Amino acid sequence: MTELVKVSGLRVAVRSGGADIPIVHGADFSLKKGEVLALIGESGSGKTTIALSLMGYARNGCHIVDGSVQIDDVDVLSLSPAQLAKVRGRTISYIAQSAAAAFNPSKTIMDQVIESAMIHKTCSRKEAQAKAIGLFRELALPFPEKIGERYPHQVSGGQLQRLMAAMALITDPALVILDEPTTALDVTTQIEVLRAFKKVVRERNTTAVYVSHDLAVVAQMADRIVVLRNGQIQENNLTKKILETPQHDYTKSLLSAMKPETRQDTIEQKKMDLDTDTPLLEVRHLEVCFGDKKVLQDIDLKIRRGATVGVIGESGSGKTTLARTIVGLVQPSLGNIYLDGLPLEASASDRSREQLRRVQYVFQNADTALNPLHTVEEILARPLRFYHGMKGKKQHDRVIELLDLVHLPATIAKRRPTELSGGQKQRINLARALAAEPDIILCDEVTSALDTVVGAAILELMADLRKKLNVSYLFISHDISMVQAICDEVVVLYSGFKVEQGAGESFQRPPFHPYTQLLIDSVPEMQQGWLESTTANHELLPSIGAPKPNVELCPFLDRCSAREEGKCNRIIPSRIKLKKGNQILCHHAFVEHKGQTHDQTRVQVDAMAASV
């Protein structure tokens, strides 16, 4: 069988100050018709650059130096701009990472989905619309006939990503390029999108190039994987072979970085009594409202000195709001926060300098958390002078010490954030929090913007620092596998409710709250066929009657696989304690769950106030 796509000797370079710096050094690979090839690598490995070259496109500042891209026996790289315009969107189409940024907010979805069919005149408007509706149905979008009339802001992120796939497939292209299409999504949404993509790709026998940094996701989608690093192909093999018998050392390190190791020290921490001594930080009955909407309700949390507490949930669950409330950027409508047993003022501006010093917040995005015009030394020196009154040589020495603590060379002190890599910036971000010598550091998704390998190194570093400095962490993340591995205690949030709370290692064995179960089942596993076998978001939810009006019910009712007629849609659940020690907000004690028998004593911890 002949190859549909053949890339040979592809070289791309960046022009900088008159000289060419190569960023892709001769890529060769090919795809058969109906095959899905994955390009995998860290940021800066050239995966997106190669994917864009397939369309004869190079980003601003880059240019394609050499090589050929044959698609259906046409060399894309030799085409004129006018000819390229005919090919793009017709023969090759592209699905970008952020659908939210790729859709025009002022046009209806239908107009945008059929736009490329209109431009290339592949069919009439009527036909294109009928075809789009068919695609919407195949992609398992709700209300396929009507969804096209909406505007992009009226559908969810996962739906938008699928609509973008419809946009790419409307012209029946020979090749589809998917550039990290699920990276920005929650795991539970990702699974829906992946299923939809996979179904469409298989049914239409589409040839696709899937760009991703996530090996587990790629394992579900691709027939063949190309591993890239620094613009060079490290390994090119069938998915099965890459996963089972990786040849290249780099592939092996990628595989091992995907599995966070369980730390030994968590077990000994657990033995400490939860209630005897005053917790370092305590949150009591916290409630936060944005306008009329309650974004956090009835949150209780205790963090002991030297402990790591994880908070997980989907986007919109209120996890970042919780951290921002603790540091005083958001004011709660009810409840208090205590540091060492003493209440903290609601607003950061009313807190004492000492209180501010002891609770440090590390922002998610190091790109915006560091002032681009300050040098690393200025960034780190400021908290030293501000909190500890350090000056001159002493201050400089401490800056170097801090850099050493986060494993960065002293030479970096003179640089500005724009001259640093993503991982280096995140280390500086962390070092700045450490400069204050805090008792607790709140980490808001500190690794989610980083590559797997770099993120794993940051986690390693944080665990190290915890041992050295006995600092506590509140760890906010959407990645349950990572959180359960590094945290002593884990809190699961769902739309502002604390639905489960328990020791980190207890999240390794069932039973769980149905939402936790869904989260765990949604984390892609590094094996082919996982997508088909996992139960997450797959089974039909038990049918229940209409929920009782005007009553606050379980927040997870709409998506729960364990909901029960007469109970879940009638009364609010209470917090119960499972035998393994976890506290869940549910009607079920999960005595018999998924065939496993657990005898639990049902303990009513605190009935949720009827007013909630």
Next chain:
Amino acid sequence: MSIHKTTVATTNTSNPLSLFSRFHVQSVSGLIGGALIIFWLVMAVIGPMVAPYGANDFVSYDVFGPMSKDYLMGTDYLGRDIFSRVLNGTPYTIGVALAATVAACTAGVVSGLVAAASAGWVDAVISRAQDALISIPSKMFALIMVASFGSSVPLLIIMAAIAYMPGSFRIARALAVNVMTLDYVQVARLRGESMAYIIFKEVLPNMFRPVLTDFGLRFVFIVLLLSSMSFLGLGVQPPDADWGSLVRENISGLGAGAPAVIAPAVAIASLTIGVNLLIDSIGNKSAHH
């Protein structure tokens, strides 16, 4: 005000190279603009000294005389040397405009930063006060001020500064509100930093380029406002003259095509075009970043 100056000074000394490299001009039009501005700034200082004749000396019996070797730009309606008068007018035009622009931009930027940083009612009060000012047409405002207090150089500076401050405030506030939402400003707030530190150390350096562009534009507007005031006879008073008053004095020579009316107009044009060329080249560079 003193805080402002010291903070900017420390920023400059700590990274002199980067400050220059951030604003260095590469395009040809930018170089032309820069050259024109430097020429006029130098003339503002040494102009009166290098002028061949005194500003008020009657040197020729020929009124609206043509350009000649003795009188480079001809003579005016009283037979004075226009070239000398233009050079003598330079300190007025540039000095008054520069002082007014510095005052307008400093007041506008500082109040904009304070409004953005404090938000709430402080922001509302400052913003509404500036809105009230912006609703007064600048020329009308200038005429009222001159009519009530009489024309003098300090009054012209204050008047132009007040008239052009609200625009600067609007731009600075809009820029600052954007920078304020960035995480590094939140970090500074969470550290417990004072407002002065936040606005001058964290926010201002990150909006310096657009503020500088605005400064240049505002300078041009003020030159034009002062020239038109002088043209109406309400600006710098005789026997002193800035470029605007030179145009006005010699307006009757226009029919005869006298260089006396064209030369000061060309001077105004070259200054404003020069500033605009320089601003454009800075703007272009920032767009690439």
